[in-house]
Amino acid sequence: MRFVPFVMISAALIVGVASPAWAITNGSADLSDHPEVGALIGDKPHPDGTWSNCTGTLISPTVFLTAAHCKEGGQKTARVSFSSHYQPGTPVYTGRFVADARYRDKSELHDMAVVIFDKAIPDITPATLPPAGLLDELKAQNSLETAQFTPVGYGSLTPTKKKTNGSRFKYTDTRNQTSISFKSLTPRWLKLSPDSSKGDGGTCFGDSGGPNFLGDRTSHLLVATTVSGTDNVCKATNLDYRLDTPSARQFLGKFVTLP
Template sequence: MRFVPFVVILTALVAAVASPAWAITNGSLDGVDHPEVGALIADKPLGDGTWSYCTGTLISPTVFLTAAHCGERGQKTARVSFSSHYGPGDAVYTGRYVPDERYDDKADPYDMAVVVFDAAVPGIKPATLPAEGMLDRLKADGSLETARFTPVGYGAQAPTKSRHGWKFTYTDTRNQASISFESLSRGWLKLSVNPFKGDGGTCYGDSGGPNFLGGPASDVLVATTISGDDDACKATNYDYRLDTPAARHFLGRFVTLP
């Protein structure tokens, strides 16, 4: 099974003209539902004229959580916008970029990074992190089987196939979807992408973004979007659990954990 990180690969992906209203697959505009979710913003426009390349979540007034594979080797800073639809001139916060030192780009465990700001981001309430072992307890009592999750991100719309390969549309817009549970392992939450269950999904550029437990009103961040098992963003999502000792070891260096 291929394991494809959901980060924009500029030399590999072909961007289409930006016209659809949403990017998360089979989702909808997020609007003001999740102001704590932001985008990593490039220093200059990308090849299609857009700016965002990964997603993340404010988990304290000064700490923004994203994926380690969103950064480059030796990267020291990152720029973040919390605009629901980013445009040049919108507020951007620059902070210190710190990946989990255990992360190896040849493997997927420990795929976490934070952006640490010198001052609090004003007017935004951070997301709530899970208690240790929360998903294990939900699995044990049977409630995880019927749970819904809400992924949020700035990533690509569901791609279309052409003779030149897959085409992706980016709009610098925050979107959300609803998705159902598939399985749970020691470090990963595996979510379904089954349209017959009403599932949406995530795609390139949604990397590092949140998967909230529950519906659109939830702020309980239980896993971050990492990858899927195909190039077309139509198969299963793999999301990094935040309630494990391994994840908490890194997060506890920057925030107070429940």
């Protein structure tokens, strides 16, 4: 699901309309930095010839974490590629798509899903999940304000000012990364915002379900997944679903051993 209807976030979280996300902007090719990050691949190409729909992360040899809103219709399985640049013929792995049963289409709460594979994905080390309450601990230590985060995804590059072939968004089926800065923390959300003075980027359409790693490009500590943004031109605050909360761990704990 590359483009999805607008959804509302609670006024306690954000004022206005938020659009489910997203793709890496102002970033660079990830290459081999995060081989555990993969793309959900459609059964047929999009009109622009590309194939990826959403992003996700391998969190155990047989479990791939993504967003529930990436589900299309009555989808029960999903195809995943871990290639840094997907092309037809690239190996894909098919698994069972399981969304958090608490998720509802008109709410971004519980926007989590996993793809479960019958066999372990070979030659890829899964990302590391955070211990319970990690971000709360860092906030109490006043460490989040200076922390660096690294989002990774297969989504649209920086939107153009003018439409080309009816779209402002350019997709390349390529895994990209950028850096982004801390803005605020709520009981469910990690809010990250691009700081132009640091050369930050952000996420955009197609990065949904993708990881936000705590640290620089060498980090594999996955603390939140990309869900939404506060605009539809991919320049403002990103809303990322925390993975260290009791709610998130309740879902994840059904499929992986948690730290």
